[in-house]
Amino acid sequence: MDRIPILQMGDLLLVTIQVDMHDQLALTLQDDLSERIQRTSARGVLIDISALDIVDSFIGRMISTISALASIMDARTVVVGMQPAVAITLVELGLTLTGVQTALNVERGMTLLQQRNDEDAP
Amino acid sequence: MAALQQRTIDLIRSHQDAVVAQWVDQLAATGQGQDSRLSPREVDAQVREFWRLFQAALSTSGTGVSGGEWQEIRHFLEQLSRERVLKGFSSSETASFLFSLKRPLFELAQQHLGDDPKALGDQLWAISELIDGLGLHSVKVYQKTREDVIQRQQEEMLELSTPVVKLWDGVLALPMIGTLDSQRTQVVMESLLQRIVDTGSEIAIIDITGVPTVDTLVAQHLLKTVTAIRLMGADAIISGVRPQIAQTIVHLGLDLQGIVTKANLADALALALKRTGLTVTQATR
Numbered sequence: 001m002d003r004i005p006i007l008q009m010g011d012l013l014l015v016t017i018q019v020d021m022h023d024q025l026a027l028t029l030q031d032d033l034s035e036r037i038q039r040t041s042a043r044g045v046l047i048d049i050s051a052l053d054i055v056d057s058f059i060g061r062m063i064s065t066i067s068a069l070a071s072i073m074d075a076r077t078v079v080v081g082m083q084p085a086v087a088i089t090l091v092e093l094g095l096t097l098t099g100v101q102t103a104l105n106v107e108r109g110m111t112l113l114q115q116r117n118d119e120d121a122p
Numbered sequence: 123m124a125a126l127q128q129r130t131i132d133l134i135r136s137h138q139d140a141v142v143a144q145w146v147d148q149l150a151a152t153g154q155g156q157d158s159r160l161s162p163r164e165v166d167a168q169v170r171e172f173w174r175l176f177q178a179a180l181s182t183s184g185t186g187v188s189g190g191e192w193q194e195i196r197h198f199l200e201q202l203s204r205e206r207v208l209k210g211f212s213s214s215e216t217a218s219f220l221f222s223l224k225r226p227l228f229e230l231a232q233q234h235l236g237d238d239p240k241a242l243g244d245q246l247w248a249i250s251e252l253i254d255g256l257g258l259h260s261v262k263v264y265q266k267t268r269e270d271v272i273q274r275q276q277e278e279m280l281e282l283s284t285p286v287v288k289l290w291d292g293v294l295a296l297p298m299i300g301t302l303d304s305q306r307t308q309v310v311m312e313s314l315l316q317r318i319v320d321t322g323s324e325i326a327i328i329d330i331t332g333v334p335t336v337d338t339l340v341a342q343h344l345l346k347t348v349t350a351i352r353l354m355g356a357d358a359i360i361s362g363v364r365p366q367i368a369q370t371i372v373h374l375g376l377d378l379q380g381i382v383t384k385a386n387l388a389d390a391l392a393l394a395l396k397r398t399g400l401t402v403t404q405a406t407r
Contacts, residue, residue: 080355081355084316084318084319087351087353088308088350090353091346091349091350091353096352096353097353102353102355104322104355105322108324
């Protein structure tokens, strides 16, 4: 069964969604990610959805859930590279993803996470 | 439907020069032909062309103007109506071109069928119905063409009224002009979001100085746009909130929580520059 790879960069995790998401894939990603956060005690998760063209309410909710789940495990989530069409769809579906951090691209998302970590550092 | 008799048709064909001459006089009397928008020569050409098709299409079948033999004349009238729309004629002016043909035809029928009242009544009715049908057809086309013109203008306005301008590196502005409806919001949202992706701008300023009124629906559209911008990873600032608009928003009890609003575009730009870490200073001379 195919999975979405989770890459580790220092204390950050990087998830790049390159394929069309289907529900089972989303659920697997959720499980894998929470397990990885626990194993690596990561401080931040960066989800790159720039290659994602189509979303439905399930995928929208999955993004919310991952963010909530990560924050309980003390990792911050940043969603980067959302396409205009995807943003419009999510808004029309009423999924405003409150509480989820967003950034324009991976670089800015990284900066955002790094800043947070620096602020948290004693 | 009353049908034309063969003798009426023969009558019309044999007296065509007199009828056409009378019709032209009639048109001139009602003001057509002296109009600056249409020269007498053009009117004359239209009259002759119409007459050629009209007398060719005359038949005793009584099918009315929807019949196959009238196809050519319907086509001619469609062209005529379209041309008159573009020249700015009113619908009554367009229709009276045809209706003024009634008088010469009626007079002709009266002169030659006067001794047979039943036939006269019957034929007058048939002619009247025919001309009415043609007149209504041309008015219908006139209206349709007008609607097409309006539709096209609406689309053009939609395109024109959504420019996204770059104010600074990483700062985009969208001056909105006119009433916001769902369709426009959609176009505006799409073009703004696309520009954000293309330029990698982090701040988008939506200026609503040119929006005449803000009601619950407009506020909802604004909220949607702002949320979509946030989802993309950029920040939105709404500027140009006029005092009346601020009052309306408060009176309606609209919730604009979570949206940064500024009174004018200058304030919004100042905030945007501050957020990007830039300061503006007076140059020392």
